[in-house]
Amino acid sequence: MGGDPLLSGFENLDDYGFETRAIRAGQPHDPRTGGVVTPIALSTTFAQDAVGQPKFGYEYARTGNPTRHAYEECLASLEGAQSGFAFASGLAAEDALLRLLGPGERILLGDDAYGGTFRLISQIHGAAGVHHTAIDLTEPETIRTAWTPETRMVWLETPTNPLLTVLDIERIVAITHDLGGTVVVDNTFATPYLQQPISLGANAVVHSATKYLGGHSDVVGGFVATSDDRIAEHLGFVQNAVGAVPGPFDCYLVLRGLKTLAVRMDRHCANTAAVVEALVNHPRVDRVLYPGLEDHPGHEVAVRQMRNFGGMVSFQLTGGREAAEKVAVSTEVFTLAESLGAVESLIEHPGVMTHASVAGSALEVPDDLIRISVGIESIEDLLADLDRALATA
Ligand code: PLP
Numbered sequence: 001m002g003g004d005p006l007l008s009g010f011e012n013l014d015d016y017g018f019e020t021r022a023i024r025a026g027q028p029h030d031p032r033t034g035g036v037v038t039p040i041a042l043s044t045t046f047a048q049d050a051v052g053q054p055k056f057g058y059e060y061a062r063t064g065n066p067t068r069h070a071y072e073e074c075l076a077s078l079e080g081a082q083s084g085f086a087f088a089s090g091l092a093a094e095d096a097l098l099r100l101l102g103p104g105e106r107i108l109l110g111d112d113a114y115g116g117t118f119r120l121i122s123q124i125h126g127a128a129g130v131h132h133t134a135i136d137l138t139e140p141e142t143i144r145t146a147w148t149p150e151t152r153m154v155w156l157e158t159p160t161n162p163l164l165t166v167l168d169i170e171r172i173v174a175i176t177h178d179l180g181g182t183v184v185v186d187n188t189f190a191t192p193y194l195q196q197p198i199s200l201g202a203n204a205v206v207h208s209a210t211k212y213l214g215g216h217s218d219v220v221g222g223f224v225a226t227s228d229d230r231i232a233e234h235l236g237f238v239q240n241a242v243g244a245v246p247g248p249f250d251c252y253l254v255l256r257g258l259k260t261l262a263v264r265m266d267r268h269c270a271n272t273a274a275v276v277e278a279l280v281n282h283p284r285v286d287r288v289l290y291p292g293l294e295d296h297p298g299h300e301v302a303v304r305q306m307r308n309f310g311g312m313v314s315f316q317l318t319g320g321r322e323a324a325e326k327v328a329v330s331t332e333v334f335t336l337a338e339s340l341g342a343v344e345s346l347i348e349h350p351g352v353m354t355h356a357s358v359a360g361s362a363l364e365v366p367d368d369l370i371r372i373s374v375g376i377e378s379i380e381d382l383l384a385d386l387d388r389a390l391a392t393a
Contacts, residue, residue, distance in 0.1 A: 026069065089222045162312075275382060284393045
């Protein structure tokens with residue numbers, strides 16, 4: 001992990017807390033100026049002392065870039081991983097991991113997942129000969145039933161997008177490792193502040209950095225963290241050989257986002273708890289999906305493996321799809337838009353928007369579902385906005 005004083009500025013980075021590492025890991029003061037902010041290094045090529053001997057280890061910016069390395073070092077440290085690899089988007093990061101699978105091999109994935117992940121697995125890697133089976137991972141024993149000799153990997157999100165299902169990472173890891181497989185956890189909804197899958201045994205953690213890590217709806221990015229040498233070697237190779245890397249400015253934006261991740265997540269969680277309470281008590285709301293609710297089927301697992309329950313909530317209305325569409329277009333503080341995890345509150349209809357690509361599959365979502373990403377605005381404004389919108393349902 002990032003103990004290199006040249007990178008961190010600290011002798012033993014691991015001895016420092018999450019918030020300190022978010023601000024300092026991988027980010028030494030500028031040795032020439034003392035600047036405390038990691039520069040955006042724009043150079044695409046780097047001087048060499050002799051043929052094949054780069055001065056500081058950098059040759060060409062697809063292979064390695066100082067701003068990207070600072071970001072990779074920082075986020076790997078926050079995930080408790082030995083190494084981290086930044087990609088141009090969450091899907092590019094997922095694609096790099098899925099390239100571990102070859103033709104004829106099989107991946108098991110949970111039956112609730114981001115629609116784009118399912119599209120990537122089924123249509124892109126499916127066309128390259130990779131098979132997939134979507135299973136109910138809330139019953140981890142189904143992994144044994146679904147396992148075939150060519151199965152290599154189990155892929156899960158927790159909490160899931162958009163149904164907020166919680167999966168037991170430790171149990172899934174124990175069963176999958178027993179069968180000789182690899183576990184990948186998409187940690188986008190929880191972030192490393194709330195949940196650290198590597199410490200629960202996962203082989204790799206993947207992120208859409210576009211969401212909470214960037215945190216301000218102004219950068220698309222992806223990330224993989226791992227402490228598995230085989231996976232790290234593969235990712236370094238794919239990062240360079242395929243080249244789906246983020247530019248230096250994008251790396252800078254995510255690195256800046258990481259510095260406030262902890263305080264933003266605390267506020268997201270606090271605002272969400274208040275929103276959930278209002279939704280649960282609202283007569284037009286039929287069902288609220290949120291892991292913090294004691295009657296949520298994954299509540300106990302969430303308490304065990306998460307620090308808090310996050311900023312995402314889905315709900316269904318007594319008035320069905322028509323009511324859901326009315327509410328989704330009636331808010332003012334919550335913006336009707338795709339994406340999630342940033343400072344501003346968003347509302348969407350997953351069936352038509354983010355999850356349209358899973359229509360007709362095992363991952364299809366209810367057509368009366370609304371998903372909200374609760375931002376960090378004044379809670380009074382968020383509650384009043386939802387209350388006004390729900391009156392239209
Ligand atoms: N994983 C999850 C849980 C997501 O919600 C998303 C995007 O919404 C992705 C992965 C894909 O990330 P990106 O949009 O950055 O490619």
